[in-house]
Amino acid sequence: MDTISELQDFVKNGYKHYIPHISIDSAIFGYHDHQLKILLSNYKALDGYCLPGGYIKRTETLDEAANRIVMERTGLKDLYLQQYKSFGDPDRIKWSEIDFENFLKKIGVEPIKDSWLMDQTISVGYYALTDFSLVTPQGDFMSDFCAWFNINEIPPLLFDHDQMVKDALHTLRIQLYYYPIAEKLLPQKFTLTEIHSVYETLLGKKLDIRNFPKKLVFLGLIKKLSEKRNIGPHRAPFLYKFDIKTYNKALEIGTTLS
Structure with a gap:
Protein backbone atom coordinates (compact mmCIF):
# COMPACT_ATOMS: atom_id res chain seq x y z
CA MET A 1 0.00 0.00 0.00
CA ASP A 2 1.62 3.20 -1.17
CA THR A 3 -0.92 5.94 -0.60
CA ILE A 4 -2.90 7.38 2.28
CA SER A 5 -6.11 6.56 0.47
CA GLU A 6 -5.16 2.89 0.30
CA LEU A 7 -4.29 2.91 3.99
CA GLN A 8 -7.56 4.65 4.76
CA ASP A 9 -9.43 1.96 2.84
CA PHE A 10 -7.56 -0.78 4.73
CA VAL A 11 -8.57 0.69 8.10
CA LYS A 12 -12.18 1.10 6.98
CA ASN A 13 -12.78 -1.88 4.71
CA GLY A 14 -9.87 -4.26 5.26
CA TYR A 15 -12.14 -6.88 6.82
CA LYS A 16 -13.56 -7.49 3.34
CA HIS A 17 -10.17 -8.76 2.12
CA TYR A 18 -8.56 -9.96 5.37
CA ILE A 19 -9.87 -12.28 8.08
CA PRO A 20 -10.76 -10.15 11.13
CA HIS A 21 -9.74 -10.99 14.69
CA ILE A 22 -6.74 -13.16 13.74
CA SER A 23 -3.26 -12.04 12.75
CA ILE A 24 0.23 -13.44 12.27
CA ASP A 25 3.30 -12.19 14.13
CA SER A 26 6.70 -13.42 13.00
CA ALA A 27 9.86 -13.72 15.07
CA ILE A 28 12.45 -13.47 12.30
CA PHE A 29 15.81 -14.59 13.65
CA GLY A 30 18.99 -13.76 11.78
CA TYR A 31 22.41 -15.35 12.15
CA HIS A 32 25.74 -14.19 10.74
CA ASP A 33 29.33 -14.45 11.91
CA HIS A 34 28.62 -15.63 15.49
CA GLN A 35 25.78 -13.15 16.00
CA LEU A 36 22.08 -13.85 16.56
CA LYS A 37 19.64 -11.03 15.89
CA ILE A 38 15.89 -10.53 15.63
CA LEU A 39 14.00 -8.25 13.24
CA LEU A 40 11.67 -5.69 14.86
CA SER A 41 9.20 -3.18 13.43
CA ASN A 42 9.21 0.38 14.76
CA TYR A 43 5.99 2.32 15.28
CA LYS A 44 6.84 5.95 16.05
CA ALA A 45 3.14 6.73 16.50
CA LEU A 46 3.01 4.16 19.32
CA ASP A 47 6.52 4.95 20.58
CA GLY A 48 7.72 1.37 20.47
CA TYR A 49 8.71 -1.80 18.67
CA CYS A 50 6.97 -5.09 17.99
CA LEU A 51 7.38 -8.19 15.86
CA PRO A 52 6.65 -7.85 12.14
CA GLY A 53 3.12 -9.03 11.48
CA GLY A 54 0.02 -8.76 9.41
CA TYR A 55 -3.42 -10.11 8.64
CA ILE A 56 -4.40 -13.17 6.64
CA LYS A 57 -6.01 -12.64 3.26
CA ARG A 58 -9.29 -14.49 2.79
CA THR A 59 -7.68 -16.37 -0.10
CA GLU A 60 -4.61 -17.53 1.90
CA THR A 61 -3.73 -20.41 4.16
CA LEU A 62 -1.93 -19.60 7.41
CA ASP A 63 1.41 -20.74 5.99
CA GLU A 64 0.91 -18.74 2.79
CA ALA A 65 0.16 -15.61 4.80
CA ALA A 66 3.18 -16.16 7.06
CA ASN A 67 5.48 -16.66 4.07
CA ARG A 68 4.12 -13.49 2.42
CA ILE A 69 4.60 -11.40 5.57
CA VAL A 70 8.15 -12.66 6.12
CA MET A 71 9.05 -12.08 2.46
CA GLU A 72 7.66 -8.53 2.60
CA ARG A 73 9.83 -7.72 5.62
CA THR A 74 13.03 -9.44 4.43
CA GLY A 75 12.81 -9.52 0.64
CA LEU A 76 13.69 -13.24 0.76
CA LYS A 77 11.64 -16.28 -0.22
CA ASP A 78 11.66 -19.85 1.07
CA LEU A 79 13.07 -19.15 4.53
CA TYR A 80 12.76 -21.82 7.19
CA LEU A 81 9.39 -20.99 8.77
CA GLN A 82 7.68 -22.73 11.66
CA GLN A 83 4.42 -22.08 13.52
CA TYR A 84 5.13 -22.33 17.24
CA LYS A 85 2.24 -20.98 19.34
CA SER A 86 -0.99 -18.99 19.31
CA PHE A 87 -1.66 -16.04 21.60
CA GLY A 88 -5.25 -15.28 22.54
CA ASP A 89 -5.50 -13.78 26.02
CA PRO A 90 -8.53 -11.44 26.05
CA ASP A 91 -6.49 -8.47 27.24
CA ARG A 92 -3.32 -9.11 25.20
CA ILE A 93 -3.87 -5.82 23.34
CA LYS A 94 -5.11 -3.22 25.79
CA TRP A 95 -6.86 -0.69 23.56
CA SER A 96 -7.82 1.23 26.68
CA GLU A 97 -4.13 2.12 27.02
CA ILE A 98 -3.72 3.01 23.34
CA ASP A 99 -5.31 6.03 21.70
CA PHE A 100 -6.09 4.29 18.40
CA GLU A 101 -7.72 7.33 16.82
CA ASN A 102 -4.67 9.46 17.63
CA PHE A 103 -2.46 6.70 16.18
CA LEU A 104 -4.40 6.91 12.91
CA LYS A 105 -3.98 10.69 12.85
CA LYS A 106 -0.23 10.35 13.32
CA ILE A 107 0.07 8.04 10.31
CA GLY A 108 -2.07 10.36 8.21
CA VAL A 109 -5.38 8.49 8.31
CA GLU A 110 -8.76 9.98 9.15
CA PRO A 111 -9.89 8.50 12.50
CA ILE A 112 -12.53 5.78 12.28
CA LYS A 113 -14.51 4.81 15.34
CA ASP A 114 -15.11 1.12 16.03
CA SER A 115 -12.63 0.00 13.38
CA TRP A 116 -12.39 -3.75 12.79
CA LEU A 117 -8.73 -3.45 13.81
CA MET A 118 -9.66 -2.61 17.40
CA ASP A 119 -11.51 -5.84 18.16
CA GLN A 120 -10.04 -8.67 20.21
CA THR A 121 -7.42 -10.42 18.09
CA ILE A 122 -5.76 -13.82 18.26
CA SER A 123 -2.20 -13.94 16.97
CA VAL A 124 -0.60 -17.01 15.40
CA GLY A 125 3.13 -16.98 16.10
CA TYR A 126 5.68 -18.11 13.52
CA TYR A 127 9.44 -18.00 13.64
CA ALA A 128 11.76 -17.75 10.66
CA LEU A 129 15.49 -18.25 10.31
CA THR A 130 17.83 -16.55 7.85
CA ASP A 131 21.27 -15.05 7.31
CA PHE A 132 20.73 -11.43 8.33
CA SER A 133 23.53 -10.22 6.04
CA LEU A 134 21.31 -11.13 3.08
CA VAL A 135 18.32 -9.12 4.29
CA THR A 136 17.33 -5.56 3.47
CA PRO A 137 14.74 -4.87 6.20
CA GLN A 138 11.53 -3.30 4.93
CA GLY A 139 8.76 -1.72 6.97
CA ASP A 140 5.09 -2.17 6.22
CA PHE A 141 2.43 0.44 5.52
CA MET A 142 1.76 1.12 9.20
CA SER A 143 5.26 0.87 10.67
CA ASP A 144 8.06 3.34 10.09
CA PHE A 145 10.90 0.88 9.56
CA CYS A 146 12.30 -2.53 10.46
CA ALA A 147 15.70 -3.06 12.09
CA TRP A 148 17.86 -5.88 13.44
CA PHE A 149 18.58 -6.09 17.18
CA ASN A 150 21.06 -8.33 18.95
CA ILE A 151 19.09 -11.05 20.73
CA ASN A 152 20.38 -9.86 24.12
CA GLU A 153 19.67 -6.18 23.43
CA ILE A 154 15.98 -6.17 22.58
CA PRO A 155 14.06 -3.06 23.70
CA PRO A 156 10.77 -3.50 25.61
CA LEU A 157 8.14 -4.50 23.06
CA LEU A 158 4.53 -3.47 22.58
CA PHE A 159 1.55 -5.64 23.52
CA ASP A 160 2.57 -9.20 24.48
CA HIS A 161 5.45 -9.40 22.02
CA ASP A 162 8.12 -9.80 24.73
CA GLN A 163 6.51 -13.14 25.58
CA MET A 164 6.23 -14.02 21.90
CA VAL A 165 9.99 -13.58 21.46
CA LYS A 166 10.75 -15.70 24.53
CA ASP A 167 8.46 -18.49 23.34
CA ALA A 168 9.80 -18.35 19.77
CA LEU A 169 13.43 -18.52 20.88
CA HIS A 170 12.64 -21.34 23.29
CA THR A 171 10.95 -23.33 20.51
CA LEU A 172 13.79 -22.66 18.08
CA ARG A 173 16.35 -23.95 20.56
CA ILE A 174 14.35 -27.09 21.34
CA GLN A 175 13.81 -27.86 17.67
CA LEU A 176 17.51 -27.45 16.88
CA TYR A 177 18.07 -30.71 18.75
CA TYR A 178 15.57 -32.58 16.58
CA TYR A 179 15.59 -30.88 13.19
CA PRO A 180 18.68 -29.71 11.24
CA ILE A 181 17.20 -26.29 10.57
CA ALA A 182 20.55 -24.46 10.48
Missing part, protein backbone atom coordinates in the same frame (compact mmCIF):
# COMPACT_ATOMS: atom_id res chain seq x y z
CA GLU A 183 21.34 -25.63 6.94
CA LYS A 184 20.34 -22.34 5.27
CA LEU A 185 22.75 -20.40 7.50
CA LEU A 186 25.87 -22.02 6.05
CA PRO A 187 27.59 -21.95 2.68
CA GLN A 188 27.20 -25.09 0.58
CA LYS A 189 30.61 -26.25 1.80
CA PHE A 190 31.71 -25.49 5.35
CA THR A 191 34.15 -26.49 8.07
CA LEU A 192 33.25 -28.25 11.30
CA THR A 193 34.17 -25.07 13.15
CA GLU A 194 31.63 -23.09 11.12
CA ILE A 195 28.72 -25.43 11.79
CA HIS A 196 29.76 -25.69 15.44
CA SER A 197 29.64 -21.89 15.71
CA VAL A 198 26.15 -21.73 14.17
CA TYR A 199 24.73 -24.17 16.71
CA GLU A 200 26.50 -22.53 19.64
CA THR A 201 25.19 -19.10 18.69
CA LEU A 202 21.61 -20.23 18.10
CA LEU A 203 21.52 -22.28 21.29
CA GLY A 204 23.22 -19.58 23.34
CA LYS A 205 25.58 -22.00 25.05
CA LYS A 206 28.91 -23.74 24.61
CA LEU A 207 29.08 -27.11 22.87
CA ASP A 208 31.90 -29.62 22.98
CA ILE A 209 33.95 -28.84 19.86
CA ARG A 210 35.29 -32.41 19.84
CA ASN A 211 32.02 -34.30 20.08
CA PHE A 212 29.21 -32.16 18.68
CA PRO A 213 30.32 -32.09 15.00
CA LYS A 214 31.06 -35.83 15.21
CA LYS A 215 27.43 -36.35 16.19
CA LEU A 216 26.32 -34.65 12.98
CA VAL A 217 28.63 -36.89 10.97
CA PHE A 218 27.49 -40.02 12.83
CA LEU A 219 23.83 -39.22 12.08
CA GLY A 220 24.69 -38.81 8.41
CA LEU A 221 23.46 -35.21 8.33
CA ILE A 222 26.80 -33.94 7.04
CA LYS A 223 29.51 -35.71 5.10
CA LYS A 224 33.21 -35.08 4.76
CA LEU A 225 34.59 -33.96 1.40
CA SER A 226 38.05 -34.50 -0.03
CA GLU A 227 38.48 -30.73 -0.32
CA LYS A 228 40.21 -28.52 2.21
CA ARG A 229 40.11 -24.79 2.90
CA ASN A 230 43.40 -22.98 3.39
CA ILE A 231 42.91 -20.56 6.28
CA GLY A 232 46.53 -19.94 7.26
CA PRO A 233 49.96 -21.50 7.68
CA HIS A 234 49.57 -25.20 8.45
CA ARG A 235 45.81 -24.75 8.75
CA ALA A 236 43.69 -26.42 6.10
CA PRO A 237 40.62 -28.09 7.60
CA PHE A 238 38.49 -30.45 5.57
CA LEU A 239 35.22 -29.18 4.16
CA TYR A 240 31.83 -30.76 4.76
CA LYS A 241 28.37 -30.46 3.25
CA PHE A 242 24.87 -31.56 4.19
CA ASP A 243 23.67 -34.89 2.88
CA ILE A 244 20.46 -33.57 1.33
CA LYS A 245 18.61 -36.90 1.34
CA THR A 246 19.32 -37.50 5.03
CA TYR A 247 18.75 -33.81 5.81
CA ASN A 248 15.30 -33.76 4.18
CA LYS A 249 14.32 -36.96 5.97
CA ALA A 250 15.41 -35.47 9.29
CA LEU A 251 13.35 -32.34 8.61
CA GLU A 252 10.34 -34.56 7.99
CA ILE A 253 10.54 -37.04 10.85
CA GLY A 254 13.11 -35.53 13.20
CA THR A 255 16.29 -36.86 14.74
CA THR A 256 18.15 -36.11 17.95
CA LEU A 257 21.42 -34.32 18.56
CA SER A 258 21.36 -34.68 22.34
Whole structure:
Protein backbone atom coordinates (compact mmCIF):
# COMPACT_ATOMS: atom_id res chain seq x y z
CA MET A 1 0.00 0.00 0.00
CA ASP A 2 1.62 3.20 -1.17
CA THR A 3 -0.92 5.94 -0.60
CA ILE A 4 -2.90 7.38 2.28
CA SER A 5 -6.11 6.56 0.47
CA GLU A 6 -5.16 2.89 0.30
CA LEU A 7 -4.29 2.91 3.99
CA GLN A 8 -7.56 4.65 4.76
CA ASP A 9 -9.43 1.96 2.84
CA PHE A 10 -7.56 -0.78 4.73
CA VAL A 11 -8.57 0.69 8.10
CA LYS A 12 -12.18 1.10 6.98
CA ASN A 13 -12.78 -1.88 4.71
CA GLY A 14 -9.87 -4.26 5.26
CA TYR A 15 -12.14 -6.88 6.82
CA LYS A 16 -13.56 -7.49 3.34
CA HIS A 17 -10.17 -8.76 2.12
CA TYR A 18 -8.56 -9.96 5.37
CA ILE A 19 -9.87 -12.28 8.08
CA PRO A 20 -10.76 -10.15 11.13
CA HIS A 21 -9.74 -10.99 14.69
CA ILE A 22 -6.74 -13.16 13.74
CA SER A 23 -3.26 -12.04 12.75
CA ILE A 24 0.23 -13.44 12.27
CA ASP A 25 3.30 -12.19 14.13
CA SER A 26 6.70 -13.42 13.00
CA ALA A 27 9.86 -13.72 15.07
CA ILE A 28 12.45 -13.47 12.30
CA PHE A 29 15.81 -14.59 13.65
CA GLY A 30 18.99 -13.76 11.78
CA TYR A 31 22.41 -15.35 12.15
CA HIS A 32 25.74 -14.19 10.74
CA ASP A 33 29.33 -14.45 11.91
CA HIS A 34 28.62 -15.63 15.49
CA GLN A 35 25.78 -13.15 16.00
CA LEU A 36 22.08 -13.85 16.56
CA LYS A 37 19.64 -11.03 15.89
CA ILE A 38 15.89 -10.53 15.63
CA LEU A 39 14.00 -8.25 13.24
CA LEU A 40 11.67 -5.69 14.86
CA SER A 41 9.20 -3.18 13.43
CA ASN A 42 9.21 0.38 14.76
CA TYR A 43 5.99 2.32 15.28
CA LYS A 44 6.84 5.95 16.05
CA ALA A 45 3.14 6.73 16.50
CA LEU A 46 3.01 4.16 19.32
CA ASP A 47 6.52 4.95 20.58
CA GLY A 48 7.72 1.37 20.47
CA TYR A 49 8.71 -1.80 18.67
CA CYS A 50 6.97 -5.09 17.99
CA LEU A 51 7.38 -8.19 15.86
CA PRO A 52 6.65 -7.85 12.14
CA GLY A 53 3.12 -9.03 11.48
CA GLY A 54 0.02 -8.76 9.41
CA TYR A 55 -3.42 -10.11 8.64
CA ILE A 56 -4.40 -13.17 6.64
CA LYS A 57 -6.01 -12.64 3.26
CA ARG A 58 -9.29 -14.49 2.79
CA THR A 59 -7.68 -16.37 -0.10
CA GLU A 60 -4.61 -17.53 1.90
CA THR A 61 -3.73 -20.41 4.16
CA LEU A 62 -1.93 -19.60 7.41
CA ASP A 63 1.41 -20.74 5.99
CA GLU A 64 0.91 -18.74 2.79
CA ALA A 65 0.16 -15.61 4.80
CA ALA A 66 3.18 -16.16 7.06
CA ASN A 67 5.48 -16.66 4.07
CA ARG A 68 4.12 -13.49 2.42
CA ILE A 69 4.60 -11.40 5.57
CA VAL A 70 8.15 -12.66 6.12
CA MET A 71 9.05 -12.08 2.46
CA GLU A 72 7.66 -8.53 2.60
CA ARG A 73 9.83 -7.72 5.62
CA THR A 74 13.03 -9.44 4.43
CA GLY A 75 12.81 -9.52 0.64
CA LEU A 76 13.69 -13.24 0.76
CA LYS A 77 11.64 -16.28 -0.22
CA ASP A 78 11.66 -19.85 1.07
CA LEU A 79 13.07 -19.15 4.53
CA TYR A 80 12.76 -21.82 7.19
CA LEU A 81 9.39 -20.99 8.77
CA GLN A 82 7.68 -22.73 11.66
CA GLN A 83 4.42 -22.08 13.52
CA TYR A 84 5.13 -22.33 17.24
CA LYS A 85 2.24 -20.98 19.34
CA SER A 86 -0.99 -18.99 19.31
CA PHE A 87 -1.66 -16.04 21.60
CA GLY A 88 -5.25 -15.28 22.54
CA ASP A 89 -5.50 -13.78 26.02
CA PRO A 90 -8.53 -11.44 26.05
CA ASP A 91 -6.49 -8.47 27.24
CA ARG A 92 -3.32 -9.11 25.20
CA ILE A 93 -3.87 -5.82 23.34
CA LYS A 94 -5.11 -3.22 25.79
CA TRP A 95 -6.86 -0.69 23.56
CA SER A 96 -7.82 1.23 26.68
CA GLU A 97 -4.13 2.12 27.02
CA ILE A 98 -3.72 3.01 23.34
CA ASP A 99 -5.31 6.03 21.70
CA PHE A 100 -6.09 4.29 18.40
CA GLU A 101 -7.72 7.33 16.82
CA ASN A 102 -4.67 9.46 17.63
CA PHE A 103 -2.46 6.70 16.18
CA LEU A 104 -4.40 6.91 12.91
CA LYS A 105 -3.98 10.69 12.85
CA LYS A 106 -0.23 10.35 13.32
CA ILE A 107 0.07 8.04 10.31
CA GLY A 108 -2.07 10.36 8.21
CA VAL A 109 -5.38 8.49 8.31
CA GLU A 110 -8.76 9.98 9.15
CA PRO A 111 -9.89 8.50 12.50
CA ILE A 112 -12.53 5.78 12.28
CA LYS A 113 -14.51 4.81 15.34
CA ASP A 114 -15.11 1.12 16.03
CA SER A 115 -12.63 0.00 13.38
CA TRP A 116 -12.39 -3.75 12.79
CA LEU A 117 -8.73 -3.45 13.81
CA MET A 118 -9.66 -2.61 17.40
CA ASP A 119 -11.51 -5.84 18.16
CA GLN A 120 -10.04 -8.67 20.21
CA THR A 121 -7.42 -10.42 18.09
CA ILE A 122 -5.76 -13.82 18.26
CA SER A 123 -2.20 -13.94 16.97
CA VAL A 124 -0.60 -17.01 15.40
CA GLY A 125 3.13 -16.98 16.10
CA TYR A 126 5.68 -18.11 13.52
CA TYR A 127 9.44 -18.00 13.64
CA ALA A 128 11.76 -17.75 10.66
CA LEU A 129 15.49 -18.25 10.31
CA THR A 130 17.83 -16.55 7.85
CA ASP A 131 21.27 -15.05 7.31
CA PHE A 132 20.73 -11.43 8.33
CA SER A 133 23.53 -10.22 6.04
CA LEU A 134 21.31 -11.13 3.08
CA VAL A 135 18.32 -9.12 4.29
CA THR A 136 17.33 -5.56 3.47
CA PRO A 137 14.74 -4.87 6.20
CA GLN A 138 11.53 -3.30 4.93
CA GLY A 139 8.76 -1.72 6.97
CA ASP A 140 5.09 -2.17 6.22
CA PHE A 141 2.43 0.44 5.52
CA MET A 142 1.76 1.12 9.20
CA SER A 143 5.26 0.87 10.67
CA ASP A 144 8.06 3.34 10.09
CA PHE A 145 10.90 0.88 9.56
CA CYS A 146 12.30 -2.53 10.46
CA ALA A 147 15.70 -3.06 12.09
CA TRP A 148 17.86 -5.88 13.44
CA PHE A 149 18.58 -6.09 17.18
CA ASN A 150 21.06 -8.33 18.95
CA ILE A 151 19.09 -11.05 20.73
CA ASN A 152 20.38 -9.86 24.12
CA GLU A 153 19.67 -6.18 23.43
CA ILE A 154 15.98 -6.17 22.58
CA PRO A 155 14.06 -3.06 23.70
CA PRO A 156 10.77 -3.50 25.61
CA LEU A 157 8.14 -4.50 23.06
CA LEU A 158 4.53 -3.47 22.58
CA PHE A 159 1.55 -5.64 23.52
CA ASP A 160 2.57 -9.20 24.48
CA HIS A 161 5.45 -9.40 22.02
CA ASP A 162 8.12 -9.80 24.73
CA GLN A 163 6.51 -13.14 25.58
CA MET A 164 6.23 -14.02 21.90
CA VAL A 165 9.99 -13.58 21.46
CA LYS A 166 10.75 -15.70 24.53
CA ASP A 167 8.46 -18.49 23.34
CA ALA A 168 9.80 -18.35 19.77
CA LEU A 169 13.43 -18.52 20.88
CA HIS A 170 12.64 -21.34 23.29
CA THR A 171 10.95 -23.33 20.51
CA LEU A 172 13.79 -22.66 18.08
CA ARG A 173 16.35 -23.95 20.56
CA ILE A 174 14.35 -27.09 21.34
CA GLN A 175 13.81 -27.86 17.67
CA LEU A 176 17.51 -27.45 16.88
CA TYR A 177 18.07 -30.71 18.75
CA TYR A 178 15.57 -32.58 16.58
CA TYR A 179 15.59 -30.88 13.19
CA PRO A 180 18.68 -29.71 11.24
CA ILE A 181 17.20 -26.29 10.57
CA ALA A 182 20.55 -24.46 10.48
CA GLU A 183 21.34 -25.63 6.94
CA LYS A 184 20.34 -22.34 5.27
CA LEU A 185 22.75 -20.40 7.50
CA LEU A 186 25.87 -22.02 6.05
CA PRO A 187 27.59 -21.95 2.68
CA GLN A 188 27.20 -25.09 0.58
CA LYS A 189 30.61 -26.25 1.80
CA PHE A 190 31.71 -25.49 5.35
CA THR A 191 34.15 -26.49 8.07
CA LEU A 192 33.25 -28.25 11.30
CA THR A 193 34.17 -25.07 13.15
CA GLU A 194 31.63 -23.09 11.12
CA ILE A 195 28.72 -25.43 11.79
CA HIS A 196 29.76 -25.69 15.44
CA SER A 197 29.64 -21.89 15.71
CA VAL A 198 26.15 -21.73 14.17
CA TYR A 199 24.73 -24.17 16.71
CA GLU A 200 26.50 -22.53 19.64
CA THR A 201 25.19 -19.10 18.69
CA LEU A 202 21.61 -20.23 18.10
CA LEU A 203 21.52 -22.28 21.29
CA GLY A 204 23.22 -19.58 23.34
CA LYS A 205 25.58 -22.00 25.05
CA LYS A 206 28.91 -23.74 24.61
CA LEU A 207 29.08 -27.11 22.87
CA ASP A 208 31.90 -29.62 22.98
CA ILE A 209 33.95 -28.84 19.86
CA ARG A 210 35.29 -32.41 19.84
CA ASN A 211 32.02 -34.30 20.08
CA PHE A 212 29.21 -32.16 18.68
CA PRO A 213 30.32 -32.09 15.00
CA LYS A 214 31.06 -35.83 15.21
CA LYS A 215 27.43 -36.35 16.19
CA LEU A 216 26.32 -34.65 12.98
CA VAL A 217 28.63 -36.89 10.97
CA PHE A 218 27.49 -40.02 12.83
CA LEU A 219 23.83 -39.22 12.08
CA GLY A 220 24.69 -38.81 8.41
CA LEU A 221 23.46 -35.21 8.33
CA ILE A 222 26.80 -33.94 7.04
CA LYS A 223 29.51 -35.71 5.10
CA LYS A 224 33.21 -35.08 4.76
CA LEU A 225 34.59 -33.96 1.40
CA SER A 226 38.05 -34.50 -0.03
CA GLU A 227 38.48 -30.73 -0.32
CA LYS A 228 40.21 -28.52 2.21
CA ARG A 229 40.11 -24.79 2.90
CA ASN A 230 43.40 -22.98 3.39
CA ILE A 231 42.91 -20.56 6.28
CA GLY A 232 46.53 -19.94 7.26
CA PRO A 233 49.96 -21.50 7.68
CA HIS A 234 49.57 -25.20 8.45
CA ARG A 235 45.81 -24.75 8.75
CA ALA A 236 43.69 -26.42 6.10
CA PRO A 237 40.62 -28.09 7.60
CA PHE A 238 38.49 -30.45 5.57
CA LEU A 239 35.22 -29.18 4.16
CA TYR A 240 31.83 -30.76 4.76
CA LYS A 241 28.37 -30.46 3.25
CA PHE A 242 24.87 -31.56 4.19
CA ASP A 243 23.67 -34.89 2.88
CA ILE A 244 20.46 -33.57 1.33
CA LYS A 245 18.61 -36.90 1.34
CA THR A 246 19.32 -37.50 5.03
CA TYR A 247 18.75 -33.81 5.81
CA ASN A 248 15.30 -33.76 4.18
CA LYS A 249 14.32 -36.96 5.97
CA ALA A 250 15.41 -35.47 9.29
CA LEU A 251 13.35 -32.34 8.61
CA GLU A 252 10.34 -34.56 7.99
CA ILE A 253 10.54 -37.04 10.85
CA GLY A 254 13.11 -35.53 13.20
CA THR A 255 16.29 -36.86 14.74
CA THR A 256 18.15 -36.11 17.95
CA LEU A 257 21.42 -34.32 18.56
CA SER A 258 21.36 -34.68 22.34
